[in-house]
Amino acid sequence: MNARPLNVAVIGAGPAGIYASDILSKSGMEVCIDLFERLPAPYGLVRYGVAPDHPRIKQIIVALYKILQRGDIRLIGNVEVGRDISVDELRTHYDALIFSTGADTDAPLDIPGIDAPECHGGADFVSWYDGHPDHPRSWELTAKEIAVIGVGNVALDIARVLAKHPEDLMTTEIPANVAEVLRTSPATDIHVFGRRGPAQVKFTPLELRELGKQPDVDVLVDEEDFEYDEGSQAALAASNQQRQVVKALEGYAMQEPEDLTASQRIHIHLFSAPHEVLTNEEGHVVGLRTERTRLTGDGNVTGTGEYRDWPVQAVYRAVGYASSPIEGLPFDHERRVLPNEGGRVLGEDGKPLTGVYATGWIRRGPIGLIGSTKSDAQETITNLVADAEAGLLRATAEDQAQVGHEAVMVMLNQRGVPFTTWQGWELLDAYERELGESYGEVTVSTGQAKGRERVKVVSREAMTAISRSTQVPEDLIGDPEADRVPDRVAHRLQA
Known part of the structure; x- marks a missing residue:
């Protein structure tokens, strides 16, 4: 076992990545977990793959929210692996990588x-x-x-x-x-x-x-x-x-x-x-x-x-x-998954790539619901813990000061990557909820005006600006084809 905490990067903040992070955090190991997401908001297909008129299904978000709200899993949003940071760089800075990028x-x-x-x-x-x-x-x-x-x-x-x-x-x-x-x-x-x-x-x-x-x-x-x-x-x-x-x-x-x-x-x-x-x-x-x-x-x-x-x-x-290939990793183009055994990603030679794992649809294909996702995560984390206990997991950085969260944050800042955090998501979440309250639409079925639980901000630029507490571009304020912003919300975002 390492003398320091095990540093793990989980790539993909949908249910698969969040469940894997949660199980790992409760494994009994001393571990630091960074959860990367290419969008400014978490939850993956629960936010972007479920029809808006199915609120009961979206209650899954409540469980996912409680996991991330604890604060022991650090969300790093608006960061795309292959664009903002490479797989090799992740392997330099982390002892293990778990890919949960789903099927998009x-x-x-x-x-x-x-x-x-x-x-x-x-x-x-x-x-x-x-x-x-x-x-x-x-x-x-x-x-x-x-x-x-x-x-x-x-x-x-x-x-x-x-x-x-x-x-x-x-x-x-x-x-x-x-x-x-x-x-x-x-x-x-x-x-x-x-x-x-x-x-x-x-x-x-x-x-x-x-x-x-x-x-x-x-x-x-x-x-x-x-x-x-x-x-x-x-x-x-x-x-x-x-x-x-x-x-x-x-x-x-x-x-x-x-x-x-x-x-x-x-x-x-x-x-x-x-x-x-x-x-x-x-x-x-x-x-x-x-x-x-x-x-x-x-x-x-x-x-x-x-x-x-x-x-x-x-x-x-x-x-x-169908899942998409990840630059820097092997890919089974017929099954559209990362080749793996029990969540351990396999290299071109058919042998496990040390410290690289997969869970969710990128591991098994787009089948199964939340129960299958949790089972996937459990097996993957069990194998990761076994590898860690066998002393197999170690970041490739020669300087141990370059291992873990802080070193990656410095690198992203140096590159000008406008990453978002959990605190940023809570700002965006509150913003969308207030945006929903400002609407008073009349529905055909009830004939009554009613506020909405939320209205999504669609523009990535606006999502990122809100999450980072910076000024939303003026052309997005009040634009009916962009994201309508009520006055009581907009004033918060004017620098």
Whole structure:
């Protein structure tokens, strides 16, 4: 064991990184933990990957907040590994590195026509409506009929946001610029396509049930889309959650036609494999061609050769997230993860890279929820502690004065990196909450004006300025296309 505390850098301040930091801090080792995040705000996909009208899911943030609020884990935001500091430099200054960078891009879908301008990645759309600072502020919504490919919760989120009346989002933290664009959308019919049957969809029961509770939005499922083979029956017998999903789908299919009078509709089509995006002579989307599939006995499906064309003017693929390579580390491009065994990252020779670890989706791929993330973190930290107790972990700096937090802070300051801290996040958090209180939107469902829990600041420049207690650029103050700032908040930020 080292005579000094073990210095560990965790890269990625989403749930995976925060849980790993928490478990390490309680391991019984004397340890100093720096938690790096490339955005000015923590929480990863909980902040930037969950639809704004799902506050219950966002309650995960409350647990994450309590961990970071303790102060024994130091948050260093607005620092990107590979841009502001390299992996080799981190290895110089820290005894161990834990990568928890998650999955931030869309998995590909290889069908003809998918490159048309009206075809979008679901992750990109989610990042837009969640106010991710590194994504465009605008989005073109001109389609009346839209296809969403995928049968997971992200697909449901996209369909719901596209179909929902914008006024019913105005009690949420939806950014002002997003609300303005959604108000212009002509969409009336959202078609969600899955290639397998009801026993195989990846929706969760809560998400699926809530889909039918949106004001003036009907959910339609075809009675012909309910088939079960031996594999399907086994899946249903093994999972109460899947049985609840099927029950909800059957409930939508059994609705009486005269009860379906909403102005907006979400259609869920099963046994429909996307085959081709149809385009006109100018290359714009005019439809989606799907192939009818059938079960093969084991819960999988095969094509029937029966095709159907659906008139749509835009296509969103929600077939999964994918992780991005990290400069300076090996990467499994097929699985889109850091190659690892038990969280120990493997080098090109297949042997563990001393002191380099992974947890969360960058370790296992974009599967599993919070429970899986915690299990991942536990295994990774167990192996890290074992390596530390074996005397394997040591920063590569020759001068031990260059090891740890202070040396890295000096380096970032020398480079002019405008990093943020936990105290800075608390300033931004309070700012967004006060911004929300200043709004008095009237919702369709209640007819009442109500303040909002928060309104997100979208501009990275503004987020950083608020977090660092510096002056917000004047062109952002009061700009309806940026971040509306109430007078009682703005005066704090005028130097």
